[in-house]
Amino acid sequence: MGIRSIAFDLDDTLLDTTGLLVPQASQDAFQILIEAGLRLDLKTCEEHRLSLIRTISHKDVFKKLAHEYGTAATQAAVELANKAFYHPRLPEKLDLLPGALDNLNLLQKKYNLYLVTAGFQDAQAAKIKSLGIADYFKKVFVVNSLNSEKKFTAFKMILEGDSIKPDELLCIGNSLSSEIKDARQIGAWACYFEFGEDRGSVPKEPEFQPHFHIKTHQELIAACQL
Numbered sequence: 001m002g003i004r005s006i007a008f009d010l011d012d013t014l015l016d017t018t019g020l021l022v023p024q025a026s027q028d029a030f031q032i033l034i035e036a037g038l039r040l041d042l043k044t045c046e047e048h049r050l051s052l053i054r055t056i057s058h059k060d061v062f063k064k065l066a067h068e069y070g071t072a073a074t075q076a077a078v079e080l081a082n083k084a085f086y087h088p089r090l091p092e093k094l095d096l097l098p099g100a101l102d103n104l105n106l107l108q109k110k111y112n113l114y115l116v117t118a119g120f121q122d123a124q125a126a127k128i129k130s131l132g133i134a135d136y137f138k139k140v141f142v143v144n145s146l147n148s149e150k151k152f153t154a155f156k157m158i159l160e161g162d163s164i165k166p167d168e169l170l171c172i173g174n175s176l177s178s179e180i181k182d183a184r185q186i187g188a189w190a191c192y193f194e195f196g197e198d199r200g201s202v203p204k205e206p207e208f209q210p211h212f213h214i215k216t217h218q219e220l221i222a223a224c225q226l
Contacts (some may be wrong), residue, residue, distance in 0.1 A: 001189065001226055004164050006107060007155060008137075009173030010117035012196030013102045015127060022197070026090035029062060029081040036077035038070045054195055058085055059146055082146055087123040094130040097195070099217030104136045107226060112138045112162055116154045116171070118145040118178065145178075152182040160188070170224060176208045184209070189226055 002162045010111070011017040017185060030038070030045040040048070045065065051060045062081045066074040070209075089156070096104075107113060117124050124142045128134050141154035166187030173179025174193045183190035184207050192202070192210035202208060212223050 002226075003111065003157055003189065003226065004168040004171045005112040005117045005170070006115050007114045007169065007179075007183075007188075009175070009193070010115055010124065010127060010181050011119070012045040012174040013172060013193045014096055014115075014133070015094060015131060016097055016195075018196040020094065020146045021088045021090070025085045026058075028088070029058075032084055033062065033066055033070065033074055034082045036070070037074040038066060040065065040069050044154070048134055049096065050197065057145065060084075072151075072214060077079075086119045086146065090126055090130055092130065094127060095132070096131060097217060099220075103217050103220055104133065106221065108136050110226070112159050114154075114158050115140045115149050116139055116143065116158075116173075117141070118143045118149075118151065120144070120146075135176075150182055151178055152185055155182060155186045155188060159188075170226075172220070172224075175201060176210070180210050181207050189224070191220070191221075 006217055008014055026046065026049060027042060030042055032044070034040070038039065049061050052064065059082050062078050066078050077095045089192045104113070113136055115128070128140065134140065141157070143149045143151050143154055155169065155171060159166060167189065169188040170191060171179050171183035172191040172193055174195050176192060180190045180192055190210045191206050191212040191214060194213065214220055215224050
């Protein structure tokens with residue numbers, strides 16, 4: 001395949017965000033909306049979230065529920081809810097997903113590794129610090145998805161910075177609409193790490209189709225021929 005550089009996503013690819021951070025962050029965000037007039041209780045909010053997240057982002061979930069079940073004040077509180085969700089309270093130390101550290105140790109000897117993650121800069125930096133993984137990566141890109149920024153731009157910067165062709169870059173992540181679509185768009189290899197909350201089955205449209213599909217880090221090196 002001629003891979004020279006690898007771009008990893010962070011949330012639910014290296015870090016179990018769904019299990020460790022999402023429950024409390026989701027509750028904090030919905031509590032802000034409820035106090036601002038959202039006509040749903042926390043249990044019902046969570047049911048809506050789990051259903052909607054299969055097709056839309058969390059920021060769009062908060063916006064949709066505020067519009068359908070809230071008031072003007074609720075809609076005005078969506079930005080605060082986003083901050084509560086995307087800047088969660090962190091423990092002092094976080095653990096990587098099983099097998100992730102082994103992969104980073106092996107792959108950094110053969111490839112330029114990059115971290116391309118989405119969210120608030122300071123929140124993602126705090127996660128990286130808690131995990132203790134900054135030294136594994138040549139560069140870290142934090143894409144502000146709340147401002148509709150795309151990982152496509154970061155992938156393009158990796159190509160230019162390493163002076164490589166698109167088919168020499170492998171992008172690994174758990175979001176079909178983000179890492180996979182953006183990697184395919186730029187002509188890179190795309191590996192779908194199926195982990196975290198269910199976002200539905202892989203769509204039939206070519207732009208969402210990954211080249212590789214794994215569920216654990218133990219599968220990564222063999223599946224992607226690294």
